[in-house]
Amino acid sequence: MITHRTASLFGSFLTGAAALALLSGCSDSVSSAQEPAQPVAPEQTDSDYPFQNPALSSEERARDLVSRMTLEEKAAQMYDKAAAIPRLGIHEYNWWNEALHGVARAGHATVFPQAIGLAATWDEDQMLEVATTISDEGRAKHHYYAAEDVYAMYGGLTFWSPNINIFRDPRWGRGMETYGEDPFLTGRMAVNFVNGLQGDDAEYLKTVATVKHFAVHSGPEPSRHRDNYVANDADLWETYLPAFKMAMDEADVASVMCAYNAVWGAPACGSERLMVDILRGDLGFDGYVVSDCGAIGDFYYDEAKIETGEAHYVAHDYVDTRAEAAALSVKMGTDLNCGDGYGNKMDALPAAVEQGLIDEETIDQAVIRLYTALFRLGMYDDPSMVPYADIPHSEVASDENIALSEDTARKSLVLLKNNGILPLAEGTKVAVIGPNADNYMTLIANYNGIPTQPVTALEGIKAKVGAENVSYALGSTIAGDFYTDFSPVPADVLFHRTDSGELEPGLEAAYYADPDLSGEPGVTQIDPNIDFYWERGPVENGLNDEFGATWEGVLVPEESGSYLMKASRWSKATVNGEEVGSDPIDLTAGEQYDLTMTMNFNSGWPRDGLEKFAELSWTRADRDLEAQAMAASDDADVILYFGGIDATLEGEEMGVELDGFLGGDRTHMDLPAVQEALLEKLEATGKPVVMVNFSGSAMSLNWAEENVDAIVQAFYPGEKAGVAIADLLWGEFSPSGRLPVTFYKSVDDLPGFKDYSMANRTYKYFTGEPLYPFGYGLSYTSFDYSDVSVPGSHDAGEPMTVSATVTNTGEMAGREVVQVYISHAERANPSVPHVELVAFDVVELAPGESKTVSFDLTPANLGFIAEDGEMVTPSGSSATISIGGGQPSFTETETAEVLFASN
Template structure:
């Protein structure tokens, strides 16, 4: 983007740290969300931000620590003063006299060692008590750190949003119990209370932000609060951590359609650990970046990519289908229509797919006309950067047997890949020695069989055969001879 371009950063994952780490994670020491990365790249004065919507249903990705300005405790005379009363004990059951009773300005902690005695892997208990005095009316959803429980206005925050009125004082009690008991972790304990006002005009704020900007960057998708192991979420598209359809959550797609109608440039950056059926988005948006769950510095990397600091070279390790239609049932363990190797339909984005800011052409493929199936087969191809900027290309080699000996034999299979970096106009020959294990197939008893007496097509290119432009791959025939 040109210097000085005004950018609207919109979407429920724009400032959602959970998209950086996903399931089974450690806490990053210096995370950079998409919003932070874009602000650093474009300059804060050129960025306007609005979350725009929930992730899905009542699940939000933009909880932020409850501000110190709304946290109060009662003094000896009953008057409210800033901060919460923090009572610390040197044992998880909080038995006996407390170690200390202090006032904590804000409930947002990530300790490297024990806050009680500075030790590592300590066991202790802390209770924060006081009041929250919100500045706006609304239904507030709260999140707590692990090993914690919060009661606000007499309601456990895990039971759903808390209705609150501006200026009213709501009792808060937050309990942190740190003990050595699976699956709890006493290393680097945390205590935090974050919230989001679900009653805001989310879509309205997003459309207002878009009006102020030259371009819209929409950071959407899902996160590990929606897909994961043994979750309690039961909303459209999600059941217990599983997906019941592949669509982008309705609330996000509806907002994207409204943003698209403004005639502003809208780019989607999608976060998810699984495939998404981005059908409307693929047809109507000029660019889609799939980020998966990319790690703590993702915001910086995504901003560099969008601003053209480097050319993208990632390739999909899974198939993005248009829907679940035709897919086998969850309890059907056959491979029919599963993965790119057996799928018979037309995917939205195939396994191995990925675009670049430059272009590559394939030529001079070398494949033996006849090959002993029990020996390694040498193959090669020339790759040329035909674009105007440097780029990295993932060269993929696929085999397709003319006849599938049994249903478990893949219709197409990736057998090797390599990566080359080429300047504009530069060419390089990429070579593979394909082992018999890569060229063979498994019989009905599970034994590996060399493809003796069979014919196949070898394709070397930037993606699956049939899903790249004519110059984006080169193919050749080979006949495997018998011993």
């Protein structure tokens, strides 16, 4: 019998006819009970193929395999939904998976702090441990799916993470996915994340990491499919490329994703300068390149060529046909096309060959790169040969992994202000107020898995000090009419009618194998309410099933009021025949309302086939939220305000348009007006106010900085956020997170969003006064720096060692982020930073304890980029080295000058 473990790796370690018989099995060859079917007879049973021989190199095996494919088969492998080739024993494979801060979009997984929060730890070792855990879970989940012959989207080993674009403008909605605004910090975090994903085996990759989006890409979101960005050579090599270079040089990253936008007039995935000259040439990248999803279609889409049904899709209109787009992208080095909702894939390549747009040898090279990666993953080898093939499914969301998420959350929290109110004293009665106090979205952000132990701030505080010491009120919407307190419609208001017309609890549910609800239902039952997550399909019990469902019954509200209702994705609901949507519904207590909901879970694009859920939820839209907040504060000693934004307002290409937000981006950085008004009234009570701000981007918390007693920046802290926040507020640990971005006072201080010049951007070039600087963060203890050692004179072409002694001079144990900056006495050109981070480390110190921290600065750290993009080794000039807990202009640091000796 073929074991599950064997099946999970395609079984192709077998040779000859046995291997081909196994490999050509159909997609349902393993039943829902995980009992394998008999192998399907192969189309041929020739002697062993060289590509099956693990003694050959991955590239040799890939070349042999590709040589046996037809042109059409090759083209089908260059699409993210790669087709099976049964005659060669190759099954389908979906290249698309995500692991930004945990394995994403495939159901349960440990949810770590969002990437921007990971960066706020400034901790390379922590990042390596987090990424190693993510790849453990990714491996375990993949083999779990593959054991049942499931190779679906979000089930593979090729992760499209991390996002290492530079967060150059705080308006960018996807900035939360990055490691911040500094190339060096981003690069160090990227190296450790990639190493954690890809593993440390000399032969096999644990998973594939993909650095994205190469390389001049950071918004705006609404126009990303058609914008053209221009970066000068100095900014290119000083800001936009260093993190990519570090990931290639130090972590040998296996994959790169190219971007939607055009650069220097050509679409990024079709830019000869970007993809050929720089990526394959200057950077020496030899892995495979995948397009962002739909980016190849953007080559030729324009307003006249395609309609979505409701609006025109406007893109680059760079070439005229699909064949031209496919040929150009592959010739420029794009090996894999993540398609889109309009059918774009690489199937036009055979026509492109026939038209003379590309030769087959160029296509061969692309497919060889792809299969080299798959062979390096061990997908075609005996599991006993692959060091990561036996990670058990129990590793997913294990207690140990979730404890790591909690520890990482603690290290990511940044204390921005504290007038002495924190830490809170034992016995303090608190009012927990604000739209983010009990908001699940602040935990998970975007590109997320489903947490198994989520703890909101409200839940964490109640658990910490007891519910009797906590009063709670939502206080306001998060912005406009966006409510954050939707909850499933409860079972006690849902009924169905019996044959005699009587009401009985629960809804009549019918589940269909056909997502379009044809035929007879496979399952009928009474569901208490609609609040489901399925790991397996409810009809046929498969991991990747399509299915449909209907629920019918009667809603009998217990309270009269105006209700907002919403149905989860793939679903629609009606009340008395009217579809629920963005408008409130007036309901009367005790009245009976006919209720229906239908769900069509099918394989449309995109489909989260491994993540199946249904929910009908509601909230009240007629409450006096402000009055409730003021009442909640009456008996409290301290008001804890939880505000900011969440990933329903900022993110990737979203349909949001209201004050402060547009299409996923920010139009200003102010706290939403409805929150600021509430915060001012809470402060007017005279009680101490502590604000915890959630956001993936910088916020202009100007009023709060001047008026509230303490401010904590939480970013999006992962599933154990509430535990970490409560422990910080009550002093279980000293906060140590540091800002990976500058918090500006106003968007008016910034250049235009589409201006990709770095002038007056980020801490390195900003000439104004920030609200909170890059690298900033307070502690409950204090640290002193002494004995700074910097050479008085040095050859900048050689490494240079600097050091300092750090002492905890406070009364509490603490973790300090030691930061080293360089500032050149003379700026040779405008792209030379005013000040630049060149090293950092973390130290844990008990009260009174000292440690000496040393850093080896490389010539690249000591040099600067000339206007032509070349690295300059300074000679005959001087620079100031500062070592401390932040930037020299904003934090007490020890400084020393070094003279770079003439060559």
